[in-house]
Amino acid sequence: MKKILIADDRAEVRELVEITLRAEDYQILQAKNGQQSIDVTRKEKPDLIIMDIMMPGEIDGIEATRILKNDPVTKGSIIIMLTSKGQKEDIKKGYEAGAEDYFVKPFSPLDLIKKVEEVLEK
Amino acid sequence: MKDNKIKKDDEIKRLKERIRELEKAEAEHKQAEQALQKNTEKYRFISENTSSLIAVTTLDLMPKYIYISPSHKNIMGYSPEDLIGKKTMDFIHPEDKKKLLQLLTKYIGIKTRENIKKDKLLEGLTIEYRVKDKKGNWHCLESIINHYENKIIFISNDITERKRTDEELKKHHDNLEKLVKKRTFILEEKTKEINESQQALSLLLEDVNESRAELVAKTDELNISLKNTEDEKDKIDAILKSIGDGLIVTDLDNRIILMNHIAEDLLNIRLNEVLNKPLLSIITEENLRKKFDFTASKVKGGYQFDFELLGKNTKNSNIYDAKASVIKDKKDRAMGIIIVFRDVTQEREIDRLKSEFISTAAHELRTPLTSIQGFSEILKIRDDLDDEKKKRFLTYINNQAVNLGNIISDLLDISRIESGIGFSLKKEKCKINDCILRIFSIYKISHPNHSFYFYLPDKETEVFVDRVKMEQIIENILSNAVKYSPHGSEIRIKGKVLGNKYMVTLEDKGIGMTPEQVKRIYEKFFRGDSSDTATEGTGLGMSIVKYIIEAHKGNIWVESKLGKGTKVCFTIPISIRLEKDDKKKK
Numbered sequence: 027m028k029k030i031l032i033a034d035d036r037a038e039v040r041e042l043v044e045i046t047l048r049a050e051d052y053q054i055l056q057a058k059n060g061q062q063s064i065d066v067t068r069k070e071k072p073d074l075i076i077m078d079i080m081m082p083g084e085i086d087g088i089e090a091t092r093i094l095k096n097d098p099v100t101k102g103s104i105i106i107m108l109t110s111k112g113q114k115e116d117i118k119k120g121y122e123a124g125a126e127d128y129f130v131k132p133f134s135p136l137d138l139i140k141k142v143e144e145v146l147e148k
Numbered sequence: 149m150k151d152n153k154i155k156k157d158d159e160i161k162r163l164k165e166r167i168r169e170l171e172k173a174e175a176e177h178k179q180a181e182q183a184l185q186k187n188t189e190k191y192r193f194i195s196e197n198t199s200s201l202i203a204v205t206t207l208d209l210m211p212k213y214i215y216i217s218p219s220h221k222n223i224m225g226y227s228p229e230d231l232i233g234k235k236t237m238d239f240i241h242p243e244d245k246k247k248l249l250q251l252l253t254k255y256i257g258i259k260t261r262e263n264i265k266k267d268k269l270l271e272g273l274t275i276e277y278r279v280k281d282k283k284g285n286w287h288c289l290e291s292i293i294n295h296y297e298n299k300i301i302f303i304s305n306d307i308t309e310r311k312r313t314d315e316e317l318k319k320h321h322d323n324l325e326k327l328v329k330k331r332t333f334i335l336e337e338k339t340k341e342i343n344e345s346q347q348a349l350s351l352l353l354e355d356v357n358e359s360r361a362e363l364v365a366k367t368d369e370l371n372i373s374l375k376n377t378e379d380e381k382d383k384i385d386a387i388l389k390s391i392g393d394g395l396i397v398t399d400l401d402n403r404i405i406l407m408n409h410i411a412e413d414l415l416n417i418r419l420n421e422v423l424n425k426p427l428l429s430i431i432t433e434e435n436l437r438k439k440f441d442f443t444a445s446k447v448k449g450g451y452q453f454d455f456e457l458l459g460k461n462t463k464n465s466n467i468y469d470a471k472a473s474v475i476k477d478k479k480d481r482a483m484g485i486i487i488v489f490r491d492v493t494q495e496r497e498i499d500r501l502k503s504e505f506i507s508t509a510a511h512e513l514r515t516p517l518t519s520i521q522g523f524s525e526i527l528k529i530r531d532d533l534d535d536e537k538k539k540r541f542l543t544y545i546n547n548q549a550v551n552l553g554n555i556i557s558d559l560l561d562i563s564r565i566e567s568g569i570g571f572s573l574k575k576e577k578c579k580i581n582d583c584i585l586r587i588f589s590i591y592k593i594s595h596p597n598h599s600f601y602f603y604l605p606d607k608e609t610e611v612f613v614d615r616v617k618m619e620q621i622i623e624n625i626l627s628n629a630v631k632y633s634p635h636g637s638e639i640r641i642k643g644k645v646l647g648n649k650y651m652v653t654l655e656d657k658g659i660g661m662t663p664e665q666v667k668r669i670y671e672k673f674f675r676g677d678s679s680d681t682a683t684e685g686t687g688l689g690m691s692i693v694k695y696i697i698e699a700h701k702g703n704i705w706v707e708s709k710l711g712k713g714t715k716v717c718f719t720i721p722i723s724i725r726l727e728k729d730d731k732k733k734k
Contacts, residue, residue: 036515038544042522045537049530080511110514132518135525 028146029072031055033063033090034108035081039131043076046135047142060085064093067100074146077125079109079116088116088123095124104145201304203231207255207295211236214299223306225282241278241286251275255295276307393490394468397475400444400484402427411489414457414468439470444482447472455489466493501671512555516548562688565695573614573699580611580618580650580720584641587622597635603642609650611720617696618720624689625654625716632714633658649702649719656715661708669706670694693718 030052032043037058044054055070057063059081067075075094079087087107094100107120110131117128129141195202195217201224205211213231220226237245251273272292279287288311291304388395389408397406403426407419415430422430431437439455451472456465470489474482523541527533533541564570581604592600611618629639633656642653661669669690697704702720 038519038548039522042519042526045526045530046522049532110511110518131514132521135522136529 027051027053028074029053029055029070030142031057031063031066031070031072031075031103033057033060033066033075033081033087034078035059036078039078039108042135043138046138050139050142052142059083060087060090063087063090064100067094067103068097071100072103074142075103075105076108076129076142077105079107079120088119091120091123091125106141106145201289201302201306203236203302203304205236205300205302207252207298207300209249209252209256211252211300223281224279224287230282239280241280244277248275248277251293252300255293255300272303393488395489396427396487398427398485398487400482402443402485404430405484440487442472442485444474444485447485448474454492466491467496468492509555509559513552516552516555519544519548520552558688558692561692561695565692571614571617571696571699573617575612575614577610578613578615578618580609580613580652581605581643583615583618584622584643584652587619587626588641591626591630595630598630598633599636599638601638601640603640605643605645607645609643609645609722611650611722613700613720614696617700621693621696621718622652622654624693625718628689628716629654629656629658629714632656632660637713645722646719648722650722651717651719653715653717655713657713660710660712660714661706662710666706666708 030047032040032054034040035058040056048054055066055072057066060083063077077087077091081087091105094103105125107125107128108131109116109128120128127145199219201219202217203213204215205213213234213236216228216231240248272294274292276288276290279289281287287306288308289304290307291302294301394411394414395408396404396411399405403424404422412418417430427440428437431440436455439453442451453470455468455470457468458465468489469492470487472485472487475484475486477483523545527538527541588600633639637657640655644651694704697718700720702718704718706716708714
């Protein structure tokens, strides 16, 4: 079973992603900020991380992505940026940090399932 | 017979008288002959010794020389033997022969009449004609011709020289005449020309005088115009120098010709120091030089650019929006370049905040929408959900819909405030304690992890406010207290009557704010931590709160310490005060 980490500071969003993907036989992990996402990834080495960009604290989604992608232990995890902005600048920053793809809020759970399948099959 | 005798006597008398007459005539004749003899000798003497040419010819149509004076030898080269007996006409110039013959004919006529008066001398006639000398040269002679008996006497003078002199004289005279005529003609022409010129000159002079008068008038006009123009120029200069934007004017070679005080201050130079110097020579910073390195053709149609300059009293650089345009004259020819620039630092900051706001607003709208869209779709497609989950998801959807509504209200409120429309307050008598309690009871339920304390006066206080707006204020401040406080921390609210005011104090033990953040708390779009998206808000709440309180003629202030918590106080005027005991509730 593939492991997917959802990193978002909003509990509702984490629950939404979990309820959406758990039905598809994925193991879902949660992190509520950048630091937690790094900690969980190091420990669990998820196949995919769905990373919110704007998170409170010193490490936001972009910075967490950069750290994870620069770490040989964690760089194997695929990262999809989850952004409510959908702004080119954020997407560019995410790609520069090493993210593989992005997904814009608000989203349809069915579309998220498709996206996750698509990314994991590559 | 008597008659015959008388006749005879008369005849005799007449014969005797005739004899006497004859005798007398013979005596006279003798006397005359003697006189003639004397005269002839006298004349011969004269003839032999005169320098005039004296010649005697026969009197007929073919005259021949009978006598020539010795002077002929000297003058004509002839001796008497050369001419005597020769035909006179052979020596006369062919053109003059006719003339001479005509004259001679007159004498021949006289000769005929001589029968009546034999020795009567025809009065001397003068003739000019040409005679050939012995060498064959022609001499012009002027002769006085006389006849005596059947002879012609020519008394001639050689006038060849005189004639020649005369002719030369005449020629000279003619030439002179011609010359004089020519000169006269030229003179006349010139005079005519001069007259014409003089006339033209007179007209011209009149014109000149008229023109001069016009010129004087025009000069006066011009002087007035010039003064007006100068006044206008001064005015324009003053306007240009006084406008709030920086202004630099250069000629086509980019040399500075005008600069106002703002530009002088910004570039830290004075116009009189840089007048006519190339604009680029006063700019040292390389990036700035690149921006100001333009030509008339480049700025044709307007050339807009930004540049940054270090502020005078700050360490931060200010942003300037510059526009260069070509100055054109009436004929549309480029004369120079005008550069106008103004400080847009603040505008840019506002733009930045606005764009940040739009971005934040979009995020804020998308956050509740993510829950609404996501959970509603889950509810729709999943039939394996238990009731508890279904209810929770519906609560999320409902809460986020309410939240969305609040965000939209905030956006509309601020948009009304911004556009100057503001709120229309629906004021009514309102028990302020009730307002506070109603909001708190809601928060107590929705935020069970926080501890809420009330300190409200027992005396029921009525205020004259827009109740809905008053509750919006309390809710807004309370939501901030909850948002920025950790779970379980205390949130206290106090109500107090101060004279004719009611003061509300709301205190939390949350994360607090830096003095800088406190200063900016009422700024629109300002949020303490913009990356904290878990904390909902647009950064508009406190702006709206302040606006509503001030619309009620109240005051608001904030005290805060980073890491310790925040205290928000506000007052509103009291309309009616009702005495009641203070209450303390938990």
